[in-house]
Amino acid sequence: MGGQDRPRRPTVSDVAATAGVSVKTVSRVINNVPTVRPELVEQVLVAIGELGFRRNDMASSLRSGRRTATIGLIIEDLANPFYSVIAATVAKVARSYDTHLITVSSEEDPRLEQRQFLELCQRRVDGLIIVPAGSDHSYARPEMEMGMRVVFLDRPPSGILADSVVIDNARGARTGVEDLLAAGHSRIGVITDSPSIYTARERLSGVRTALTEAGIPYDDSLIRVGVTRPEEAVRVVADMLDGADPPTAFFTGNNRITVGAVRELCRRGHDAALTGFDDFELSALMPRSLSLIAYDVQELGRTAALRLFDRIGGDGSWPSETVIGTRLVRRGVELLKT
Amino acid sequence: MGGQDRPRRPTVSDVAATAGVSVKTVSRVINNVPTVRPELVEQVLVAIGELGFRRNDMASSLRSGRRTATIGLIIEDLANPFYSVIAATVAKVARSYDTHLITVSSEEDPRLEQRQFLELCQRRVDGLIIVPAGSDHSYARPEMEMGMRVVFLDRPPSGILADSVVIDNARGARTGVEDLLAAGHSRIGVITDSPSIYTARERLSGVRTALTEAGIPYDDSLIRVGVTRPEEAVRVVADMLDGADPPTAFFTGNNRITVGAVRELCRRGHDAALTGFDDFELSALMPRSLSLIAYDVQELGRTAALRLFDRIGGDGSWPSETVIGTRLVRRGVELLKT
Numbered sequence: 001m002g003g004q005d006r007p008r009r010p011t012v013s014d015v016a017a018t019a020g021v022s023v024k025t026v027s028r029v030i031n032n033v034p035t036v037r038p039e040l041v042e043q044v045l046v047a048i049g050e051l052g053f054r055r056n057d058m059a060s061s062l063r064s065g066r067r068t069a070t071i072g073l074i075i076e077d078l079a080n081p082f083y084s085v086i087a088a089t090v091a092k093v094a095r096s097y098d099t100h101l102i103t104v105s106s107e108e109d110p111r112l113e114q115r116q117f118l119e120l121c122q123r124r125v126d127g128l129i130i131v132p133a134g135s136d137h138s139y140a141r142p143e144m145e146m147g148m149r150v151v152f153l154d155r156p157p158s159g160i161l162a163d164s165v166v167i168d169n170a171r172g173a174r175t176g177v178e179d180l181l182a183a184g185h186s187r188i189g190v191i192t193d194s195p196s197i198y199t200a201r202e203r204l205s206g207v208r209t210a211l212t213e214a215g216i217p218y219d220d221s222l223i224r225v226g227v228t229r230p231e232e233a234v235r236v237v238a239d240m241l242d243g244a245d246p247p248t249a250f251f252t253g254n255n256r257i258t259v260g261a262v263r264e265l266c267r268r269g270h271d272a273a274l275t276g277f278d279d280f281e282l283s284a285l286m287p288r289s290l291s292l293i294a295y296d297v298q299e300l301g302r303t304a305a306l307r308l309f310d311r312i313g314g315d316g317s318w319p320s321e322t323v324i325g326t327r328l329v330r331r332g333v334e335l336l337k338t
Numbered sequence: 339m340g341g342q343d344r345p346r347r348p349t350v351s352d353v354a355a356t357a358g359v360s361v362k363t364v365s366r367v368i369n370n371v372p373t374v375r376p377e378l379v380e381q382v383l384v385a386i387g388e389l390g391f392r393r394n395d396m397a398s399s400l401r402s403g404r405r406t407a408t409i410g411l412i413i414e415d416l417a418n419p420f421y422s423v424i425a426a427t428v429a430k431v432a433r434s435y436d437t438h439l440i441t442v443s444s445e446e447d448p449r450l451e452q453r454q455f456l457e458l459c460q461r462r463v464d465g466l467i468i469v470p471a472g473s474d475h476s477y478a479r480p481e482m483e484m485g486m487r488v489v490f491l492d493r494p495p496s497g498i499l500a501d502s503v504v505i506d507n508a509r510g511a512r513t514g515v516e517d518l519l520a521a522g523h524s525r526i527g528v529i530t531d532s533p534s535i536y537t538a539r540e541r542l543s544g545v546r547t548a549l550t551e552a553g554i555p556y557d558d559s560l561i562r563v564g565v566t567r568p569e570e571a572v573r574v575v576a577d578m579l580d581g582a583d584p585p586t587a588f589f590t591g592n593n594r595i596t597v598g599a600v601r602e603l604c605r606r607g608h609d610a611a612l613t614g615f616d617d618f619e620l621s622a623l624m625p626r627s628l629s630l631i632a633y634d635v636q637e638l639g640r641t642a643a644l645r646l647f648d649r650i651g652g653d654g655s656w657p658s659e660t661v662i663g664t665r666l667v668r669r670g671v672e673l674l675k676t
Contacts, residue, residue, distance in 0.1 A: 070457075078441070079426035081419055088417035091443050100457055102440040103416070105429050119408075119438055123461060262623060267674045285600060287625035287671040333625040336605045 019047035045161065070100040071308060072120035072128045074113060078105045081280065082255065082297060083131065086153065089301030090129060097309050099126070110134025121148055127308045129153050135196070137162075149311035153304040155198040156321060163311070165304040165322045169199050169277075172293040172326030173206030176275040177251055179291060179328055181214045185249035185273060187222065189240045191233060191261065192253030194226045203253050203277055222247055233260025241270060249273035255280045262286050279329060289332040300324050357385035383499065408438040409646060410458035410466045412451060416443045419618065420593065420635060421469065424491065427639030428467060435647050437464070448472025459486055465646045467491050473534070475500075487649035491642040493536040494659060501649070503642040503660045507537050507615075510631040510664030511544030514613040515589055517629060517666055519552045523587035523611060525560065527578045529571060529599065530591030532564045541591050541615055560585055571598025579608060587611035593618045600624055617667060627670040638662050 016023045021040055028036045029044040073090050075083040087103050094101040104120065106113035113133045117140060120128060127149035130137075138159035140150055150157075152164040180188055190207055193200040204225070211218055221243075224236045233252065237260065240247055249272055250265075252258040258276030265272060266287055279294035303322055354361045359378055366374045367382040411428050413421040425441050432439040442458070444451035451471045455478060458466060465487035468475075476497035478488055488495075490502040518526055528545050531538040542563070549556055559581075562574045571590065575598065578585055587610055588603075590596040596614030603610060604625055617632035641660055 077426065078429060079422050081422065084417050084419065084422040087441075088415065088443065091416060091445070095445070100442065100454065102442055103425075104438065104440055105426065107429070107433070116438065259620065259623070263674065266623065266671050269675065282597065282620045282623075285597070285604065285620075285623075285625060287623060333604050336601065337607065 014051055015044065015047045018051060019043040048161075067126050067312075068124050069098060070102060070123070070125045071305075071312075072123075072125040073101060073103045074106055074116050074120070074128065074130045074132075075103065076106055076108050076131050076133050078103070080256075082278065085297045086131070086301040089298045090305045093302055093305035093309070099309075106131075106133045108133045110136075114139045117143070126312050127151070129304050129308055130157075131155065132157065135198075149308055151304045151308045151311070153300065161319050163304075163307050163319045163321070165300060165307065165324065167199070167295050167300065168323050168325050169202035170206035170209070172295070173203035173251070173253075173277060174210045175206075175326070175328055176277065176291065176293045177207050177210035178214075180249045180251065180273055180275055181210065181216070183249075183273060185247075186216055187219075187245065187247045187249070189237070189247035189250045189272075190223045190253070191227050191236050191250065191257050192223075192225050193228055193257070200225070200253055207251060227253075227257055230256050230260035230263065233257040234264045237261050237264040241268070241272070247272065249275070252276035254278050258290070258292070262288065262290065275328075279331070283331040284333070284336060286332050289330065289334060292329050292331055293326045294329045295324050295326045352389055353382065353385045356389060357381040386499070405464050405650075406462050407436060408440060408461070408463045409643075409650075410461075410463040411439060411441045412444055412454050412458070412466065412468045412470075413441065414444055414446050414469050414471050416441075418594075420616065423635045424469070424639040427636045428643045431640055431643035431647070437647075444469075444471045446471045448474075452477045455481070465489070465650050467642050467646055468495075469493065470495065473536075487646055489642045489646045489649070491638065499657050501642075501645050501657045501659075503638060503645065503662065505537070505633050505638065506661050506663050507540035508544035508547070510633070511541035511589070511591075511615060512548045513544075513664070513666055514615065514629065514631045515545050515548035516552075518587045518589065518611055518613055519548065519554070521587075521611060523585075524554055525557075525583065525585045525587070527575070527585035527588045527610075528561045528591070529565050529574050529588065529595050530561075530563050531566055531595070538563070538591055545589060565591075565595055565598075568594050568598035568601065571595040572602045575599050575602040579606070579610070585610065587613070590614035592616050596628070596630070600626065600628065613666075617669070621669040622671070622674060624670050627668065627672060630667050630669055631664045632667045633662050633664045 012023055012026050016026045019026065021043060025036060025040055026044050029041050071094055073087060075087060077083055091101045104116045106116060110133050117128065117130065121143045129151050131153045132155050136159045137157040141160050144150055144160065144162065150162050152162055154166060156164040156166060177188065192204055195201045195204055208218060227233050227236055237250065250261050252261050252274065255276070255278035258278065261274055265274060275291040277293045279292045283292060303324065350361055350364050354364045357364065359381060363374060363378055364382050367379050409432055411425060413425060415421055429439045442454045444454060448471050455466065455468070459481045467489050469491045470493050474497045475495040479498050482488055482498065482500065488500050490500055492504060494502040494504060515526060530542055533539045533542055546556060565571050565574055575588065588599050590599050590612065593614070593616035596616065599612055603612065613629040615631045617630045621630060641662065
């Protein structure tokens with residue numbers, strides 16, 4: 001590439017000087033050598049950021065320039081309709097770039113995610129989109145330094161710098177709870193996935209903000225976390241309704257939990273209000289009214305895919321996070337009839 | 339391999355003698371050379387069948403024996419929940435064999451299916467499961483002769499001999515229509531996908547059998563084919579109900595069409611009976627009663643995956659078709675409340 005007539009780009013030596021460390025330390029950080037002290041890693045990453053050091057530019061010369069016209073997508077769970085739509089949308093963008101997409105599932109196992117990342121890299125894909133299961137993605141650093149382009153989807157990376165595209169989880173959840181509060185509910189049962197998952201954590205934080213701003217104490221007995229499958233949500237809703245002072249409304253943290261809540265509320269013919277995160281295909285046919293925090297899933301997939309192809313096409317700008325907005329929608333079969 | 343102490347296996351010469359053609363012609367058929375006359379292809383395939391000529395055994399010696407511990411899955415449409423469940427189930431079986439699964443979508447395009455087949459073969463997967471979009475799969479013959487193991491899922495192959503796992507489409511549809519007839523319906527609106535698709539064709543044939551056996555004339559004005567998306571089904575149901583002599587019941591050929599029919603019937607508050615092929619996750623929450631032809635989607639995926647791993651493990655028996663049975667189930671939210 002050379003870079004004739006272009007402004008001189010910072011080198012590894014510049015990074016070392018700015019960070020106040022040796023070139024060897026910079027190299028170790030770039031190559032993810034685990035023995036570097038965390039403070040030094042931070043110093044080097046900050047220096048890289050300040051200088052706009054484009055690591056991929058340097059690294060891409062280390063790779064043979066040959067493209068495979070293939071990208072990879074690592075998702076958590078092939079059977080979740082949310083991920084199917086993501087996969088289909090990414091496939092569509094890939095096709096428009098005449099590129100093949102291979103999709104693999106991490107089955108929500110961080111070790112499997114890492115193994116599949118490495119296997120896809122060995123297959124020499126041009127780039128990867130990851131919906132991360134794990135909370136430490138530093139395993140990706142050496143391959144990224146060698147030129148692999150990676151975009152994180154739905155959850156930001158941790159331990160590395162990379163592009164990500166996420167939903168505005170906290171604000172969406174906050175809006176949903178504010179809507180229930182405005183309707184006069186003050187005992188709101190909150191059911192979410194484990195807070196170890198980024199999206200659940202962010203949504204819980206939005207719930208807490210809404211409650212705090214309304215001056216309603218955060219009542220632990222109304223918060224149930226670690227719920228994943230609809231059948232678990234059925235049991236949690238039943239348990240809360242059978243309690244001494246049951247909630248008059250529920251806030252459910254994702255589409256799987258919402259579906260379980262609808263099931264139990266309908267079985268009982270119970271009229272508790274229900275607001276959930278995520279829209280889903282058959283929400284318009286649900287046999288009761290509900291409110292949902294909706295967003296454009298296709299936009300999420302498309303934005304991540306376009307960002308990846310920008311990177312593959314040579315965009316060496318600093319990694320960024322793109323946030324997809326949400327909106328509150330009313331659903332249920334009664335609305336169809338009006 | 340040699341085959342010492344085992345009964346002598348038929349050779350290419352035996353096939354040629356039985357078929358009454360030259361060895362060169364047999365070789366051309368095996369290698370999918372397009373210039374062989376169709377009658378000769380048939381003669382050779384019949385001879386291969388009669389003799390139990392195990393083509394993969396011969397061919398596998400042509401491949402390097404090295405395994406990649408990876409299998410491929412080519413499906414039609416990543417966004418259809420039916421295929422997501424298939425993909426997740428195949429992934430689970432693959433994991434139990436410590437094998438990586440890569441999934442690609444043919445986007446219902448036969449040419450893309452063929453291209454992706456060849457690309458996955460180039461990536462040296464150990465075997466492939468295909469939900470075929472196209473109606474001619476002879477493109478797979480050369481790779482299969484070279485030892486590639488292929489199992490067809492949901493639709494049988496055409497133009498080649500290979501394992502397949504399919505649903506009992508005709509019998510399921512017949513049972514569904516018989517159930518509507520037994521309830522007193524004689525004007526049944528039938529809405530299916532294009533008969534160019536194997537499953538739609540089989541299901542239509544089951545419908546026809548049920549009507550014929552009940553002595554009810556096959557009324558073309560009650561049959562609408564080529565319907566794929568739910569929105570199209572909405573319009574077709576509306577159109578039939580607005581006709582001069584509307585049906586009192588509907589038979590819908592797949593889950594996508596059923597969902598559209600539920601939507602339009604609910605919007606109108608219309609009480610026409612509804613029976614559809616395929617169960618779907620939220621059927622128990624549908625705001626009206628409906629009957630569905632259900633089957634075990636996971637069994638479909640699991641059976642195909644296990645068959646593929648049998649082949650990869652050396653099973654050289656003659657290709658077979660496995661048929662997964664169906665059962666009629668009642669669904670709708672009213673059932674939850676009892």
